[in-house]
Amino acid sequence: GIQVEQSPPDLILQEGANSTLRCNFSDSVNNLQWFHQNPWGQLINLFYIPSGTKQNGRLSATTVATERYSLLYISSSQTTDSGVYFCAVEQAGNQFYFGTGTSLTVIP
Amino acid sequence: DAGVIQSPRHEVTEMGQEVTLRCKPISGHDYLFWYRQTMMRGLELLIYFNNNVPIDDSGMPEDRFSAKMPNASFSTLKIQPSEPRDSAVYFCASARGSYGYTFGSGTRLTVV
Numbered sequence: 001g002i003q004v005e006q007s008p009p010d011l012i013l014q015e016g017a018n019s020t021l022r023c024n025f026s027d028s029v030n031n032l033q034w035f036h037q038n039p040w041g042q043l044i045n046l047f048y049i050p051s052g053t054k055q056n057g058r059l060s061a062t063t064v065a066t067e068r069y070s071l072l073y074i075s076s077s078q079t080t081d082s083g084v085y086f087c088a089v090e091q092a093g094n095q096f097y098f099g100t101g102t103s104l105t106v107i108p
Numbered sequence: 109d110a111g112v113i114q115s116p117r118h119e120v121t122e123m124g125q126e127v128t129l130r131c132k133p134i135s136g137h138d139y140l141f142w143y144r145q146t147m148m149r150g151l152e153l154l155i156y157f158n159n160n161v162p163i164d165d166s167g168m169p170e171d172r173f174s175a176k177m178p179n180a181s182f183s184t185l186k187i188q189p190s191e192p193r194d195s196a197v198y199f200c201a202s203a204r205g206s207y208g209y210t211f212g213s214g215t216r217l218t219v220v
Binding site for chain 1: 141156
């Protein structure tokens with residue numbers, strides 16, 4: 001099956017810093033999503049981004065499908081950004097396969 | 109919209125007992141997914157439905173696991189008999205067409 005690799009696995013930031021999270025996938029995909037799992041375990045859909053660039057406030061994402069990667073940018077990080085960020089990809093049938101995540105800790 | 113609703117939020121049961129997890133998807137969504145999350149294996153897709161019909165259950169770990177979707181507004185995931193290694197957080201998610209998922213808050217299952 002398709003492999004979804006995320007980097008870095010862990011990241012610690014000072015509040016206010018910027019960061020880039022990366023998602024590589026081993027095969028062509030139809031769709032890609034980014035999720036944030038907060039410290040309470042809730043999974044929140046951040047972006048649905050099969051290609052191109054999207055922005056939502058301090059977060060933005062870019063997917064280059066032809067090169068099989070996606071990037072999630074977090075600017076001016078806040079403590080509420082802490083949690084685990086997952087990338088999930090779909091090849092067919094609306095089944096999304098998740099990467100192992102990037103664990104982000106933002107310290108004040 | 110109340111989002112995807114899962115119940116119970118927490119379940120503690122003894123090994124060998126039957127466990128039933130419930131999910132109410134978002135109205136109008138035609139896809140429903142059951143995922144399991146553990147530290148060792150991350151997020152695993154167990155089964156998904158399209159228009160109440162099971163499409164792919166290849167992720168269901170064993171015959172002890174079964175899932176049903178009797179109508180568009182309700183699904184269950186049943187484990188019988190439960191074992192300690194089934195302890196995990198079980199998520200339900202729904203989607204409309206090929207648009208993104210919305211997850212429920214999950215059920216944390218502990219089998220002792």
